[in-house]
Each structure stands twice: as C-alpha cells, then as structure tokens.
Amino acid sequence: MTFPRLIAGITLLLAAAGSQAFDYKTVGAAPAILYDAPSTKGGKLFVVPRGAPLEVVLTYGEWVKVRDFSGELAWTEAKGLSNKRNLVVRSAGVKVRATADEAALAVFTVDKGVLLELAEPANGAAWIKVRHRDGLVGYVKNTEVWGL
Template identity: 30%
Template sequence: MTRTRLFLRQCFSAATASLLVLLSTQATAQTMVSVKAGTLNMREAPGTNSPVLWKLSRGYPLKVVQRQGQWIKVRDFEGDDGWVARSLTSTTPYHVIKSPVANLRTGPGTGHRIKGRLEYGETVRTVAKQGSWVKVKHQELGQGWVAKRLLWGW
C-alpha cells in the first residue's frame, strides 16, 4: 500500500470515529428541565405576549428542543411543543407517569409490596435508578419504586 493510500485510510478512519462519537453524544445527551415555579405557562411562541397553551405545575419534566435567548422550546411526554421562560425551569430530575396506572412499590421489582398507585400525568421526583426501575418520591405517598417503562423524564 502506498503512503498516500495509507494516509487517506487513516484520515478516513479518524473522521469516521469522530463522527460516530459526536452522533452518539448528541443522541444520549438529551437535555431535560423541570418546572421550578409553582405554575408555569407553556406558550405558543417565545415572549409573554404569546398565547398560553398549557399551565404546568412544579416538577413537570420537559425535553429541551431549542433555545432562543431567555426562552426554551420544550416538548412534553405527550409530544406537545411550546415555549417556556428559562428562568422558571430547573435541572432537578422528575418523571411523569405515562401509563394509566403505575404501582409504587417498596423495592425495585414486582416481588415487592405495592405502597400505592400513581395515575397518568402525575409527577414524581427522581431519587435513584436501578436497572429497569426508578426510585421516586411522591408528595403524599413518600418514596418508592416504579418500573421505568411506565415513566417519562430523566
């Protein structure tokens, strides 16, 4: 193999590796925020003059789609997009229940006792993760474990 060919092959390999690292980083670096304020207005466009689409309560998790100045475009667990003021969000991890009902258990697994039932749309504070289970804190029921497949968020 000529030196030119070897050089080109090495450059191609390095470029391919760099691109793969960049793509995998972007895919896994999903930016999430949660509602910091008691209530937050999700708006049609950035700015306080824009119509309010939804009112979201404290802890509600949102995926960041775009940033524009002091506003961020977000997507909720149902796929709805809107804009929120960045100052009213937090990086405190939360999940929202995406199934009709989710059991809150005393441990990470179906063999553990059911502590309570959570309903679609309820938010819970994320405490820890273990395999396919998430330890959460519910405002009234306290801490417990929920199957990850029943949640959306961090």
C-alpha cells in the same frame, strides 16, 4: 469541501446527536406559560402546572424550546424552570414497589398523570427510586414514567 469529507462530517454530527442524553427540567414554583415563539410577544399556547417535567430540546438565550408529556413542542422562559427532576406516570394503576423487584410488596399505587420526584439518579437502570409528594418512597420501572 470534498464529498468524503462531507460524509465524514455528517457521520460525526449524527453520532454526537445520537449519544446526547435527554435534558429534563421541572416547572418551578409558578406555572409556566408555553409560547409559539421565543418571546412574550408570541402566541400563548398553554400553561403547564408547577412541578411538571419538560424535555429541553433547544436553548436560545433566556428561552428554551421544550417538549411536554403529550409530545407538544413550545417555548418557555428558562428562568421558570428548575433542575429538580420530576416524572409523570404513563398509565393508570402503576404499582410503586418497596424494592426494585416485580415480586416486591406494592407500597402504593398511582394513576396516569401523577407527578413523582426522582429520588436517586436513574443511570439507565430498569427500576428507579421515586418519591410521592406525600413522602412515600418506592421503585417503579423506568418504562412506567416519562421524564427520564
């Protein structure tokens, strides 16, 4: 392979990687065990509670390499994850607003680590519609949650 073709190939590969959207899944009905290798024989690192979002980094057969809210990488079985989209609140005292506006009435306030369900696709919007497990619905800034 010639040098110009190699550079062109690397450029295309980097462009494709940069345009790829993040893929998030949510831990299903049972807590997920995270391992240091793609096997139940691997070392168990920790357990992620049901409903927690995980970023899918790589899929390897029936296993996925995931990144959690704290940034840790590990492996888990794909069958334990769902396509439902939940988000984690990044900081304490986040106000969930009645409309997508900073001046809107706060419907409720949530603390760091609280799980919220993504109520509508975000599509890159600055504000996203979320639902609390108690049924309350409102809007938060996309920078105030993790899992998008």
